[in-house]
Amino acid sequence: MTGLGAGIVGTEAASVFAGADVRLVARADLPLQASLGEPIAAQLRGLHLMHTDFRPGRVVQAVKRSSRGVEVRLDDGTRVRASKTRASRLDR
Numbered sequence: 001m002t003g004l005g006a007g008i009v010g011t012e013a014a015s016v017f018a019g020a021d022v023r024l025v026a027r028a029d030l031p032l033q034a035s036l037g038e039p040i041a042a043q044l045r046g047l048h049l050m051h052t053d054f055r056p057g058r059v060v061q062a063v064k065r066s067s068r069g070v071e072v073r074l075d076d077g078t079r080v081r082a083s084k085t086r087a088s089r090l091d092r
Helices: 008-016 038-051
Strands: 002-004 023-025 053-055 060-066 069-074 079-082 085-087
Touching: 002 008, 002 069, 002 079, 008 023, 008 038, 023 079, 038 053
Parallel strands: 002 023, 002 085, 023 053
Antiparallel strands: 060 069, 069 079
16 A cells, blocks of 8 residues: 555554555655654654655655556656555645
8 A cells, every 4th residue: 555645644544554565655754743743753753664665755746547556656756556545635
């Protein structure tokens, strides 16, 4: 699974599936800092770095569906593949 967005819902979904093949893409370098404060946000970021393929500070450029699942192209040119993708507010 690839989660696009790392707000409360996105990070919780990534936590639920931790240990599986999970990727989490976040625009912010430190997701949840505004709502939880820097110390807690930093601790959560560390946990996500240990348990998921976490991509902080990245912006989604394109999402493409194929017969093998979904491919997400990020602003640094990397491509992330997954069987499923969950998105949170891509309109910003």
